Amino acid sequence: MKFKALTAIAALLAAPAFAGGADDDTLVLNGEIEMTTKVAAPAHMAETGIDEIISGWHFRSDETQQLQTDDFENQGMIFVDQGLETWQTVDGSEGKSCASCHEGPESMEGVAASYPKWNEEAGELRTVQMQVNDCRENRMGAKPWKYDAGVAINVEALIASQSRGMPVNVAIDGPVAAAWEAGKELYYTRTGILELSCASCHEENYGNYIRADHLSQGQINGFPTYRLKNAKLNGVHSRFKGCVRDTRAETYSPGSEEFIALELYVKSRANGLSVEGPSVRN
Numbered sequence: 001m002k003f004k005a006l007t008a009i010a011a012l013l014a015a016p017a018f019a020g021g022a023d024d025d026t027l028v029l030n031g032e033i034e035m036t037t038k039v040a041a042p043a044h045m046a047e048t049g050i051d052e053i054i055s056g057w058h059f060r061s062d063e064t065q066q067l068q069t070d071d072f073e074n075q076g077m078i079f080v081d082q083g084l085e086t087w088q089t090v091d092g093s094e095g096k097s098c099a100s101c102h103e104g105p106e107s108m109e110g111v112a113a114s115y116p117k118w119n120e121e122a123g124e125l126r127t128v129q130m131q132v133n134d135c136r137e138n139r140m141g142a143k144p145w146k147y148d149a150g151v152a153i154n155v156e157a158l159i160a161s162q163s164r165g166m167p168v169n170v171a172i173d174g175p176v177a178a179a180w181e182a183g184k185e186l187y188y189t190r191t192g193i194l195e196l197s198c199a200s201c202h203e204e205n206y207g208n209y210i211r212a213d214h215l216s217q218g219q220i221n222g223f224p225t226y227r228l229k230n231a232k233l234n235g236v237h238s239r240f241k242g243c244v245r246d247t248r249a250e251t252y253s254p255g256s257e258e259f260i261a262l263e264l265y266v267k268s269r270a271n272g273l274s275v276e277g278p279s280v281r282n
């Protein structure tokens, strides 16, 4: 089994085994916010062999990197503006908007850095989108948004943008420990005809090229992400889905318990990197 997986990955990797790792550029946002894009790996990663965690930004071309240095060039910010409109729009039976209770989006500072997070009252692990839907259903009398729908991602990006530059810091112990373990297991589970796990590509082969793509560590500190490929913002779960599909495996749905657990685990591998959302990727 192991042999077959090795053969599959060898066939996918670009022929000259050129390990052109992360570059040494620095990311300064709007000439003022210095982003931490490389930092010592969190303690829980000791057994992975990765001692430095690196933002996906370092693996992109200079042109793509440039787009993320300035809000006027970052096309993701157009969707953040749309998210702000939604934030201020009354919806549902209670006649309220997000702004009615939360005032400006600045009140969301720190949220993207600490989610997914345990909600004590509900007794569940929540992603940002789950929390927003809880407010919609139970406080606004509005319909929940479909997971990773454009409107939900735009509001998530508005929320993320309030934490840009803050270090990711999700808790992995206490009531979320079981979900974290489940997410970790998924991360290392080989799936599909190709028998590849997330780790096969993002832990063992980052820095290598796979077809024309420069493999990163698969970090999610930059989500939601504006992708040049589809010219819109992309959610974490949709990205997971795409990656699993690339291994030719059946996959989970956005919003599923499995992807919520995987989001917590993958996010914890970014503990210490700056929140970048919305980032720009190819």
Ligand code: HEC
Pocket (backbone or CB within 6 Å): 087, 096, 097, 098, 099, 100, 101, 102, 108, 111, 119, 121, 128, 131, 132, 135, 136, 139, 140, 155, 159
């Ligand atoms: C009627 C008032 C009300 C409205 C309207 C409302 N919320 Fe909330 N929201 C709350 C309260 C109260 C909390 C804290 C509840 C808790 O911690 O469980 C909260 C918590 C949150 C949190 C978590 C903050 C944190 O620090 O963990 C987010 C994110 C959030 N709301 C987003 C939204 C968005 C986006 C909208 C609009 C779609 C919205 N809320 C509409 C009352 C509201």
Ligand code: HEC
Pocket (backbone or CB within 6 Å): 012, 055, 056, 057, 059, 187, 196, 197, 198, 199, 200, 201, 202, 210, 213, 214, 215, 216, 217, 218, 219, 220, 222, 225, 239, 240, 243, 244, 246, 247, 262, 266, 281
């Ligand atoms: C066959 C190799 C492969 C596998 C297996 C794979 N990915 Fe990916 N993934 C890629 C490629 C290629 C990209 C685009 C280049 C990059 O950012 O690494 C990517 C991108 C990503 C990104 C975006 C990173 C950013 O900075 O925007 C995330 C997050 C991610 N993958 C997570 C995962 C997770 C979680 C799994 C397991 C469920 C997984 N991937 C499995 C190849 C893979």
